[in-house]
Amino acid sequence: MATGELAGTRALVPSSSLFIVVFLLLGAVARDASALTRHDFPEGFVFGAGSSAFQVEGAAAEDGRKPSIWDTFTHQGYMPDGSNADVSSDQYHHYKEDVKLMYDMGLDAYRFSIAWPRLIPDGRGEINPKGLEYYNNLIDELIMHGIQPHVTIYHFDLPQALQDEYGGMLSPRFIEDYAAYAEVCFKNFGDRVKHWATFNQPNIEPIGGFDAGDRPPRRCSYPFGTNCTGGDSSTEPYIVAHHLLLAHASAVSIYRQKYQAIQGGQIGITLMVRWHEQYTDKTADAVAAIRMNEFHIGWFLHPLVHGNYPPVMRSRVGARLPSITASDSEKIRGSFDFIGINHYNVIFVQSIDTDDQKLRDYYVDAGVQGEHSVSFLVSWQGAESPETRFLYGYRLRFGLCGVDFTAAARTRYLKNSARWYSGFLRGGELRPEKSYATLSKLVAGLLAMAAGARALVPSPFIVVFLLLAAAARDASALTRHDFPEGFVFGAGTSAFQVEGAAAEDGRKPSIWDTFTHQGYSPGGAIADVSADQYHHYKEDVKLMYDMGLDAYRFSIAWPRLIPDGRGEINPKGLEYYNNLIDELIMHGIQPHVTMYHFDLPQALQDEYGGILSPRFIEDYTAYAEVCFKNFGDRVKHWVTVNEPNIEPIGGYDAGVQPPRRCSYPFGTNCTGGDSSTEPYIVAHHLLLAHASAVSIYRQKYQVIWMEGTRP
Structure with a gap:
């Protein structure tokens, strides 16, 4: 962010002294990346x-x-x-150890939240002296090390006592107790604390907890969420947001x-700010992107600045959107010294006509579909945490310090x-010279591995798909010609x-269709339309x-090409992949x-347990041969199975992916399974299926296709 851009924010900050804290991950760096230093800020x-x-x-x-409600949810x-x-x-x-790490890194500030159920365990009434002591100690430790404490008063962890008492x-x-x-x-x-945020992302909690119902307190209504404890997705998100706004004020x-x-x-508030862009050049999509920004950001920012909800929300939500009274408007308007921004991604949206839809929730009211995430921004914990982004437990972790x-x-x-x-x-420097050396070693290592593999690989053609998470040397100097x-x-x-x-032209469900339609995808998302x-x-x-791409790596949907997993080929599926x-x-x-990229035909799962059965090997091999026979005259680069070392864990150990098989204590809420044996059985069958497909390809197709004739 340039100095001029920072100056442009003064109109939003009523305080006489402008204080801005930015927690940054610079995914794309301006100017000459290697020349950018702290002194440019x-x-x-x-x-x-x-x-x-x-x-x-x-x-x-x-x-x-x-x-807290999150303890209940996780337990x-x-x-x-x-x-x-x-x-x-x-x-x-370990707070002293953590503060020492922050000090050693040279941090100016530490943003942390106070746990309401630690400070006032019942949500109201008696203060817990041990909780008070802990936060006093943490704050004192930070200040002693010259680190500013930036405190969030509420970060999703409502005392369960208040949830039980009055919802x-x-x-x-809630407003009075908060x-x-x-x-x-x-x-x-x-x-000692000079920087307060009342709430973290109050524009997110109402959606996850009261619309989709995939976060605590798990309230939702069909078809917008499943497996909830009760709720109404059409009204409750707006009620909750209203109470959060009034509590903030x-x-x-x-x-x-x-x-x-x-x-x-x-004192201020921290909002989640996903930016929404139009998915196509259609005017309707451009309007939808603006509308979604109003629903997402304006939901809180508009009343904070103007004293009322955005006009588009009032128009589209109608009586389900609580009214802001004149006295409340006066209290809310201008109730911030700063606005905090948590930015993770940009979303591309498409407009949909929802005027005649009777069952409505937040996204139906916004009239958008197809939230396509295009870039991720992550800069969060000083130390690694579970519940990363409060959704994925210990599976995904990020942070400056590992644990x-x-x-x-x-x-x-x-x-x-x-x-x-x-x-x-x-x-x-932002991207020091040393990183180029690191990348050079990486590329050299890959090339060495490739050279060493030639004895095993009949073709000397090597393709590497790269994610350059750390850019090289002077980024502007690295060109395509630096690669072999x-x-x-x-x-x-x-x-x-x-x-x-998903249900067009003869395609039948995969195990992932079943999984998402049963509501196990975060946010209740399904792929019936997806990117289309x-x-x-x-x-x-x-x-x-x-x-200017050289290659496109895509997968063939087994349930589109052979909908029942074996037997008849779907002519429409064949036509689509030939056309692509x-x-x-x-x-x-x-x-x-x-x-094969995880989308096993549901028919095979129902018939014999899918990959758990050795019958899978024969059916997969037959399916692979259909691919070789019909597309091999033009396809010269085949992958048998995508990430076969992952599917056995997610689907048969933790049970967090289809077909949701696991056993206690390694997974919960599964349809059956044995986490101690099934992952190994599934991996074994995937390995044998891979080898069987490779054998057929080499015996019947590889030489012929290389010579340019049909088998």
Whole structure:
């Protein structure tokens, strides 16, 4: 962000002194990347790291802390990996060690949240002295090390006691209890804390918890969410957001009236800011992108600035959107000294006509579909946490410092990202010379591996699909010519993720269709339409051509080509893949085909248990031969199975992917299974199926297709 852009934010910040904190991951760097240093940022620019109490503290049942709604959620087994945060990174016992790591890295600030159920375990009433002591100690430790404490008062962890007593945020009683809790924070910590955020991402919690129902307290209504404890997706998200907004304004009012002048701090709110762009050039999609930004960002920002909800929301939601009274409007408008922004991705949306739809929720009201994420931004924990982004448990972890979760002491260690960040904060370049050497070693290693593999690989053709997570040397100096001659650059997808047309032209369900339709995908997402490449493949290939891609790696959907898993070939499926391959070749793009990318025909799962049965090997081999026979005259690069070392774990150990097989305590809510044996059986059958397909290809097709004749 340039200095001029920062100056442009002053109109939104009523405080006389402008204080801006940006937690950054620079995914795309401006100008000459290697020349950008900390000194290019405005004087006083603050760099830090952040966490939230539930994600890192642990000590869930220690020293008087009582459960939050997230403790209940995780203990009921709703995390994909069955995990909980009872211990987590154990910052409660390791805060001194963590602050020392922050100090060693050179951080200016640490953004953390206070756990309401630790400070006031029942949500109201008595303050827990041990909770008070912990946060006082943490704040003092930070200040002693010259690190600014930036405190979020509420980060999703509502005391379960309030949820049980009156339905939590659904009740207006929440506003009073939250305001009282916030005042306890101001009164006890405000002499040292000068930067307060009332809520973290209040524009997200109403959707996950009360529309899709995939987050606590798991309230939703069909068809927008499944397996919920009750709820109404058409009204409750708006009620909850309304109460969060009023609670925020109430806390700010208390702070400004009683504490701000004495303590000299600032108070604001942190919103999730996904930016929405139009998916096509259609005017309707351009309007939909603007509308979705109003629903997503304007939902809170518009009343904070103007005192009322965005006009488009009032128009489209109607009476289901709570009214902001004149007195509440006065209280809400201007109730911030800063607006915090958490930005993770850009979303491409398409407009849909929902005017006549009777069953409505937030997304129907917004009139959008197909949220296509195109870029991810991650810069969060100082220390690794479970519940990464509060959804994936211990499976996905990020953070500057790693934590060994297998060690009782929760051993910390610096990651390369921490070392880079520390160097940058001390005046180093954004992308130092050393990173080029690292990349050079990587490429050299890959080439050495390729050369060593020639004895095993009859063809000397090597293709590497790269994600350059760390760019090289002077980024502007690295060109395609720095790579070996013949090096292939491309893009990749899988059929289930992009094709759509799930029930069209003879295609039958895969196990992933069943899984998503049963509501097990986060957010209740399904792939019935998805990116709709089935109908837009020409447009997609043209985009690839315009980008200059050498290759496109895609998968064939087994249930589209052979809908029952064996037997009759679907002529429409055959036609589609022939057309896609021809279109690619016509544009000079190599087709790289994966034959199996997780989407087993449901018919085979129902008939004999799918990959658990040795019968899978024969059926897969027959399917692979159909692919070789019909497409091999043009396809010269085949992959038998995508990530066969992952599917046995997700589907048969943790049970968080289809066909949802597992056994306690390794997975929960499964349809059956044995986590101690089935992953190995499935992997064995995948290995044998791969070998069988390769054998047929080599015996019957490889030489013939290389010579350019049909078998």
